[in-house]
Amino acid sequence: MIEIKGLTKAFGDLPVLQGINLNIPQGTIYGLVGRSGAGKSTLLRCINGLETYDEGSLRVDGVEVKSLSGKDIREFRKNIGMIFQQFSLLTRLSVYENIALPLRCWKYSSSYIDHKVKELLELIDIPDKINAMPKELSGGQKQRVAIARALTMNPKLLLCDEATSALDPKTAKSITTLLNQINHDLGITIVVVTHQMSVLRSTCEEIAILESGKLAVNGPVEQMFLQQPEALKNLIGEKDLLLLSEGINIKILLSHETSSKPVITKMARELSIDFMILGGEMESYKNSTLGSLIINIPNEHFHTVKKYFADNNVAWEFIENNNQALTEVEE
Numbered sequence: 387m388i389e390i391k392g393l394t395k396a397f398g399d400l401p402v403l404q405g406i407n408l409n410i411p412q413g414t415i416y417g418l419v420g421r422s423g424a425g426k427s428t429l430l431r432c433i434n435g436l437e438t439y440d441e442g443s444l445r446v447d448g449v450e451v452k453s454l455s456g457k458d459i460r461e462f463r464k465n466i467g468m469i470f471q472q473f474s475l476l477t478r479l480s481v482y483e484n485i486a487l488p489l490r491c492w493k494y495s496s497s498y499i500d501h502k503v504k505e506l507l508e509l510i511d512i513p514d515k516i517n518a519m520p521k522e523l524s525g526g527q528k529q530r531v532a533i534a535r536a537l538t539m540n541p542k543l544l545l546c547d548e549a550t551s552a553l554d555p556k557t558a559k560s561i562t563t564l565l566n567q568i569n570h571d572l573g574i575t576i577v578v579v580t581h582q583m584s585v586l587r588s589t590c591e592e593i594a595i596l597e598s599g600k601l602a603v604n605g606p607v608e609q610m611f612l613q614q615p616e617a618l619k620n621l622i623g624e625k626d627l628l629l630l631s632e633g634i635n636i637k638i639l640l641s642h643e644t645s646s647k648p649v650i651t652k653m654a655r656e657l658s659i660d661f662m663i664l665g666g667e668m669e670s671y672k673n674s675t676l677g678s679l680i681i682n683i684p685n686e687h688f689h690t691v692k693k694y695f696a697d698n699n700v701a702w703e704f705i706e707n708n709n710q711a712l713t714e715v716e717e
């Protein structure tokens with residue numbers, strides 16, 4: 387469905403995409419991953435013509451995207467939905483009107499709009515929120531509305547730019563489940579840009595890893611995780627851990643005492659919280675095991691977890707990421 391050959395793009399002197407060759411088959415869920423600045427979003431935006439490219443070819447259903455302009459590009463984009471990390475809902479419009487927006491722009495009849503909006507609200511499973519305003523919705527519900535709006539024109543292709551990155555792991559999972567359902571039931575090809583490995587494993591059939599604007603490796607997800615190519619190790623490797631930008635990243639230091647007890651599983655059970663394990667390392671040391679485990683917890687559980695660690699003598703460190711310092715989290 388999407389054929390990319392020798393795609394090259396620069397912003398001024400900065401090369402952002404360099405000789406990308408990629409085929410995204412119709413009906414798949416395809417993941418684009420890479421470090422921040424690798425060029426993932428730019429590549430995604432080239433697919434629907436929001437960005438142009440300097441050299442090479444990018445064809446969607448045989449159509450060279452760069453050749454389109456004016457009315458043709460608007461028609462072309464009707465077939466492509468897009469969702470973003472920050473949902474991009476219009477705050478002054480209700481859920482109904484947010485979803486109806488593209489249909490109103492294309493001057494569909496009121497009765498068709500009403501039918502379509504209600505059909506989509508059923509699909510995204512929040513029919514009771516029809517008259518709610520965006521501020522009354524949770525992050526997951528906002529993303530559901532954004533998905534419904536992206537589907538109003540019955541697109542063949544849905545582009546997702548970090549669509550689950552602003553959500554806690556549980557909500558993120560419910561959104562990836564919805565994307566799987568949309569792909570399966572409606573046959574829509576989905577391209578997902580993400581830094582969340584969990585999203586790739588649970589959602590994508592194939593992935594491509596970008597490194598500094600170049601395609602490092604691509605292939606079926608299972609094959610990639612079994613073969614662990616260098617580019618994947620660079621992304622998820624312990625030495626250079628990929629932290630989540632949402633939630634709180636914590637390094638638990640497993641001492642002689644704590645490593646011999648099921649502290650982490652006990653914490654999850656007793657506090658009834660979900661967390662993600664981002665990495666860790668264990669080493670035999672004399673007669674015991676020493677090591678560390680890096681987990682990501684939803685912000686709202688930070689104080690409870692901190693108290694649990696203090697009560698159970700668990701040593702831990704907060705790992706600062708780009709978005710938050712400990713002082714902000716403590717507030």
Ligand SMILES: Nc1ncnc2c1ncn2[C@@H]1O[C@H](COP(=O)(O)OP(=O)(O)OP(=O)(O)O)[C@@H](O)[C@H]1O
Nearest residue numbers: 397400402420421422423424425426427428429581
């Ligand atoms: N409109 C723009 N003008 C100039 N430079 C840009 C523009 N958009 C992106 N860039 C630069 O292009 C490079 C790739 O950006 P891009 O957003 O595609 O990366 P990314 O892999 O999606 O990163 P992230 O995960 O942080 O979103 C970065 O160096 C970025 O600063």
